[in-house]
Amino acid sequence: MREHELLGPWLRRFLTEYIVTERNLARNTRSSYRDTFRLLLPFASREVRKPVDRLMVRDLASSLVLKFLAHVEDHRGCSVRTRNQRLAGIKAFARFVGSRDPAHVEWCGCIRAMSSKKSMQPSVGWLTRPEMEAMLAVPDRRTGRGQHEYALLLFLYNTGARVSEATQLKVRDLSLGAQRGGHDLATLHGKGGKIRQCPLWPETERVLAHEIRDREMDAPVFVSRLGTGFTRFGVYRLIERCAAQIPMLAGRAITPHVIRHTTACHLVLAGVDINTIRAWLGHVSISTTNIYAEIDLTLKANAVALCEVGQERPRRSWKEDKDLMAFLRSL
Incomplete structure (x- = not known):
């Protein structure tokens, strides 16, 4: 052979x-x-x-x-x-x-020559603002473990980061310089080696600054109760555990990607343009981001209102439009 x-x-x-x-x-x-x-x-x-x-x-x-x-x-x-x-x-x-x-x-x-099987696009699961606030309220911030968990949840919601981007985040990837006249930014290393920067809220900056105190530049930002970096499995378990304590989320599968969808949907509701959201989430194609433009009934209702057919207005002969006649004579 x-x-x-x-x-x-x-x-x-x-x-x-x-x-x-x-x-x-x-x-x-x-x-x-x-x-x-x-x-x-x-x-x-x-x-x-x-x-x-x-x-x-x-x-x-x-x-x-x-x-x-x-x-x-x-x-x-x-x-x-x-x-x-x-x-x-x-x-x-x-x-x-x-x-x-x-x-x-x-x-x-x-x-x-073998064909892929057609699959249905899964619906976008996301959390409303009260639901997301309830998730953030679960960790007990009086303890060190609760502070670590709150920091991770807040960061995921702020940036819309993928779980791999959050677990790979190092201290050197944070630029916390707003108090010195700069911008608070997190550098995320995404799929395919792509790098993007996401701005941080003042609350996120405050929490992360406390998290990385006295840490080496190559140390992970998010650490578990054992003092080691969070793993993908650990992040999934954390979010599942927090969601299980919220009655309004009973029976729903809440994952890190649901929080990523939540960030995108809240940006849409805030009126942020879709191309900015594409860059925020690190999508290569804007067609991937377009799914978030279709998720909220409020947006759809507003769009319908703009196209609503009103009562028919009485028609008037163009000869009776004095302004129009004056305009034509002036040409």
């Missing part, structure tokens, strides 16, 4: 050379591709009855990939969007192999 027919060497080159060195893809994208094959390889091994290290590229036939995608949905309980994400990782690998070995062009074409 020739080495270029084995799946292992190709996959190693794809994960360690192509997506890191050649493409320089974001860390989360690399993790997504890695996780796809961590699921796919054991599944393929069981289907073709071969050890993982003896799998061949052609063993990943389109029929097997379809079975794997069905397994992701039916047995793992994943959504259609997750299923399509797994397929995107497999297609990227097929494109890599096909572009470097003509013997696998046909296999590559079969994989890349």
